[in-house]
Amino acid sequence: SRTVARGEDGVATVGGVKVTELAERFGTPAYVMDEADFRARCRAWREAFGRDADVFYAGKAFLSRAIVRWLTEEGLNLDVCSEGELATALAAGMPADRIALHGNNKSAREIERAVEAGVGRIVLDSFQEIARVAGIAERLGRRQRVQIRVTVGVEAHTHEFIATAHEDQKFGIALAEGQAAEAVRRAIKLDSLELIGIHSHIGSQIFDTSGFEVAAHRVVGLLKDVRDEHGVELPEIDLGGGLGIAYTSDDDPREPAEIAAALREIVTRECAAAGLAVPRISVEPGRAIVGPTAFTLYEVGTVKPLRGLRTYVSVDGGMSDNIRTALYDAEYSVGLVSRASTAEPMLTRVVGKHCESGDIVVKDAFLPADVAPGDLIAVPATGAYCRSMASNYNHALRPPVLAVHEGQARVIVRRETEEDLLRLDIG
Ligand code: LLP
Numbered sequence: 001s002r003t004v005a006r007g008e009d010g011v012a013t014v015g016g017v018k019v020t021e022l023a024e025r026f027g028t029p030a031y032v033m034d035e036a037d038f039r040a041r042c043r044a045w046r047e048a049f050g051r052d053a054d055v056f057y058a059g060k061a062f063l064s065r066a067i068v069r070w071l072t073e074e075g076l077n078l079d080v081c082s083e084g085e086l087a088t089a090l091a092a093g094m095p096a097d098r099i100a101l102h103g104n105n106k107s108a109r110e111i112e113r114a115v116e117a118g119v120g121r122i123v124l125d126s127f128q129e130i131a132r133v134a135g136i137a138e139r140l141g142r143r144q145r146v147q148i149r150v151t152v153g154v155e156a157h158t159h160e161f162i163a164t165a166h167e168d169q170k171f172g173i174a175l176a177e178g179q180a181a182e183a184v185r186r187a188i189k190l191d192s193l194e195l196i197g198i199h200s201h202i203g204s205q206i207f208d209t210s211g212f213e214v215a216a217h218r219v220v221g222l223l224k225d226v227r228d229e230h231g232v233e234l235p236e237i238d239l240g241g242g243l244g245i246a247y248t249s250d251d252d253p254r255e256p257a258e259i260a261a262a263l264r265e266i267v268t269r270e271c272a273a274a275g276l277a278v279p280r281i282s283v284e285p286g287r288a289i290v291g292p293t294a295f296t297l298y299e300v301g302t303v304k305p306l307r308g309l310r311t312y313v314s315v316d317g318g319m320s321d322n323i324r325t326a327l328y329d330a331e332y333s334v335g336l337v338s339r340a341s342t343a344e345p346m347l348t349r350v351v352g353k354h355c356e357s358g359d360i361v362v363k364d365a366f367l368p369a370d371v372a373p374g375d376l377i378a379v380p381a382t383g384a385y386c387r388s389m390a391s392n393y394n395h396a397l398r399p400p401v402l403a404v405h406e407g408q409a410r411v412i413v414r415r416e417t418e419e420d421l422l423r424l425d426i427g
Contacts, residue, residue: 004295004380010340012378015404019297019337022409023376026402029317031387032378033294033412035070035405041256041289042074048260049283056100058241058286059085061384066403066412067290068092077120079241079284083110090117100238100284102149104170111136121145123199123238125172130187137192147199147238148173148187150180152218154202154211171201175218184226197279198222201240204287207252209262212239216263220270223279233276239263241284245291247381248331256288287384294383294401296321297337298361300375301353310347310364313371318352319359320396322379322386326358334365338376341368350377354394387413395421 004014012019015034022032045055056079057071063085071078072094080086081102089099096118101110104125114122115137124130124146137144151172167174173183180198187195200215219237227233245253263281271278298315305311324330334350346369350362361379371377390398397416402409 006337006340008340010336010338012335012337014295015409016407017404017409019376019378022402022404023297023299023338025409026400026411027415028297028299028376029315029321029399030297030415031294031321031382031399031401032297033290033383033401033403035403038067038290038293038383039070039074041293042071042076045256045283045285045289046075048256049281050260052280053260053264054280054282056238056282056284057289058284059089060388061286062290062294062386062388062401063088064401064413065092068094072098077282079286083107083113086110086114086117086119096120100147104172106132108132108136112140115140115142115144118142121147121196123147123149124183124187125149127173127183127186130183130190130193134187134190134192143192143194145194145196146187147197147236148180148183148195149199149201150175150183150219150222152200152202152215154214154218172199175222180222181225181229184222184230188230188232195234197234197236197238199238199240201238201284202242204242205244206242207244207254209254209259212242212259212263213266215239216266217270220267220274220276223271223276224274227274227276234279236280236282237267238282238284241286241288243285243288245287245381245384248333250331253288256285259283291381291384294386295378295380296361296382296386296399297376297378298350300371300373300377302373303371310349311371313348313350313365313367313377314353315350315361315377316353317396317399318354318361319356320352320354320391320393321399322361322382323389323391324385325360325363329363332362332365332379332381334362334367334377334379336368336371336375337378341370343368343370345369346371350379354396392416392421397421 056077058079077098079100097120099119101114101122149172151174198219202211302314345366348367352359400415401413403412
């Protein structure tokens with residue numbers, strides 16, 4: 001996170017608070033989020049996209065009431081993909097018309113709640129869903145604003161599990177073989193739906209803008225076909241999320257301003273060529289906003305040197321608070337943050353306390369050779385898809401999320417307790 005600094009004693013400070021103080025007051029492991037940094041990223045996205053575009057923060061990356069309030073204040077919209085996320089958004093006061101509902105298999109109840117709340121848009125993901133949402137809206141006497149999610153057939157250069165626009169996966173309606181055109185044909189006929197645009201999300205942790213350019217090109221192509229067939233110009237396109245962040249120094253992320261300029265340029269060019277007015281653009285960054293804004297603070301429990309291999313450093317969390325290394329082979333870095341050390345760097349593997357050897361937090365990490373039990377270490381860039389994908393594996397208690405701001409720390413999501421676990425287990 002941007003505001004991490006180190007004092008002479010080597011203790012890292014974030015948002016004006018020492019990590020040693022955080023560990024003492026709130027315990028470890030803990031996710032530590034820098035509120036000013038989060039807000040600055042929101043602002044950077046808003047400013048980059050300007051008034052004629054909308055930025056929907058992707059709540060799946062991490063959502064809590066505090067986050068919703070910060071987003072609301074910073075002028076962002078919110079993408080939710082479940083009833084639970086919708087409930088959190090509404091409970092924290094996000095105006096419903098700034099919420100988009102996503103998902104490839106929304107339940108009837110999710111759709112009902114969203115329509116009843118008056119969400120700004122529902123992104124339709126299948127032919128069945130076009131009919132389902134139309135039926136529910138009709139029954140509730142509403143006209144629901146919708147977009148159709150299309151699969152543009154782009155191979156995004158990212159991990160297979162998080163690429164979403166190639167053909168053989170579950171999301172969206174294919175542009176190929178006129179399927180998306182048929183979806184538009186159906187949606188346009190239904191009085192309880194107001195088709196406002198086309199949606200495309202090509203994947204996640206993407207560094208180069210060429211995938212977005214191809215997507216924009218193909219989506220605008222569909223808008224043109226729609227105009228030619230129906231005489232309507234759909235007013236909006238959404239190009240999804242997916243902008244990558246730096247987990248290690250090898251990663252080279254794009255700035256929001258660069259992304260915004262590239263998208264605007266390509267959409268403008270394509271629309272000019274097609275004789276279309278430029279639609280309102282929206283994007284859905286999750287990771288790029290919240291990822292870099294938090295780190296995980298762990299305490300070292302054991303240090304086990306394996307001669308000729310590496311040293312295993314075990315921390316008090318693991319795959320229950322960060323599944324990304326096990327699931328995607330994700331790369332992270334780590335630093336000793338509770339003291340200074342002049343010891344030589346040593347090759348380590350930072351592992352958790354769970355009952356399997358795949359329980360790895362950082363696969364290859366250099367830490368000072370004198371790293372020892374009781375030291376605090378921090379893994380940066382864990383704001384996205386760590387707390388939101390956390391589990392109770394081995395009945396781990398999911399860690400709290402702390403927000404630091406101007407020298408103050410507070411809990412925004414508290415640590416789970418044994419009572420929380422036992423409350424669900426009714427014997
Ligand atoms: N919009 C849609 C429709 C999405 O499906 C997603 C992410 C986003 C936006 C936000 O993407 P972002 O800007 O955060 O990359 N658990 C995986 C990531 C899964 C992403 C799912 N969809 C991970 O930990 O890398």
